[in-house]
Amino acid sequence: MTFMHYVRAFRGIVWRELLRFLQQRERFFAALVRPLIWLIIFAAGFRAALGISIIPPYETYITYDVYITPGLLAMIQLFNGMQSSLSMVYDREMGSMRVLLTTPLPRWFLLVARLFAGVLVSLFQVYTFLAVAWLCGVELPAWGYLVALPALILTGMMFGALGMVLSSTIKQLENFAGIMNFVIFPMFFASSALYPLWKMREGSLILYYVCLYNPFTWAVELIRFSFYLKMNWEAFGVVGGCTVVFLALSVWAYDPSRGIQQRKAVAPAAAG
């Protein structure tokens, strides 16, 4: 296996994902419309009802739609990560996953390439959303659009890796809707995406801790800080750590000798 083999395979995997994404226009519009509804309708209603005090990274009062924008970006990426996992389950059921897994390249590389392809798709969705939001009057610091890119790549990797772990546990495509309901909505609502954590604490201490231990919260904060050209090391540590753990779990799950992909093989003695 030469270096160029890796490069070509990586390019091929990314290219296929992009092709599939471009052919699924409904997926693109759904990814865009969902956060726009939150931004245009939900945020407009809450703008008057909910006051946001000056908390880091903000140095002045901000409007509610500006506050929830990082959370909506993370939501786009979370949905995209789950969509990628759905596509992996679909590929497994349709058989095309076998073509990938019988490639003479290490599994971790194939999974990382697949993960990166999903991140690229999510970045395209994120920046399109930001452009529409800007047209709607939601302006973030100009340099933030560029500085936030590495943070968005990292958060996209975390959600994609989480999706991969989930895809390895889902046996049938039909079970996917349940996972969506049990993962996406609790992660989104129990986070700092819609309200600051201090506001949560005022309401319920338990809920506050739930939000605090939710990786989604830290993804939102990493994105929020990076847009204001600030580094939140705590968020970076949590998001980076979760990415590594989720990725390691998915590599383990797809390993032919150990993972949950393998149907249970039992040694003769144990088999009785």
Next chain:
Amino acid sequence: MQKQATKDGSARTPVLSVQDVSYWYGNKHALDDVSFDVYPGKVTALLGPNGAGKTTLFSLITRLFDAPSGRIEIDGRSAADWGFKALGPLGVVFQQPTLDLDLTVKQNLRYFASLRGLKRKDADERMASALTALDMNERIGEKVRSLNGGHRRRVEIARGLLHSPKLLLLDEPTIGLDDPTRAAIVRHIHELARRDNIGVLWATHLFDEIEPDDDLIVLSKGRVVARGEAKEVVKETGAKDLGEAFRRLIGGDAGEDVAV
């Protein structure tokens, strides 16, 4: 690994060697001490009823999961020692269709070529040649979804050959196809094995896909119950044809799964 003597007396090294492989699903014995070799230039038919262990065997050879016991070598490289690298000389056509329906034939093949590390120009040339050989070159720009089952199978075979494999695994590739298409694919694969010196392992439960000179492995309930050239197996069992030989070999396991 056993070397086989050729007509000129020289020894041939197997391109696939399966030695003492066993596999269990829980308490169920799926494969029991299975051993055989596949040689270059020959089609080796793996004949057995549904549930005999053919697909499990293919999953182990392709390393979709690892064999807990025994040894599998592809072109002299053991999957246990070489890991994913052992899959290099392998081309596979799975029983289940594996093409991306929303991509065109060309896009599907290009994707596979990139996974195998082929250069774009090289891949396009091989693609044209493999599709032409299977009468599919005119359909190269069509989405796979618009192709019928037989044409999809041809594309999968073309894809399996794109990187010039030394070993081609075919897991019941003609399932669900009409007789003329089936016959054409059988003929093509036999020609290909002879012409390009490829070792072919062809899992099937259809007798008419096996030629008298093919190597034959009869698998029943996870065990190899006969192996050798098809004509020799028929002779040894004293049967008048392969169908009768097969029924004698596997007794009540044949059921209605195996047909002419």
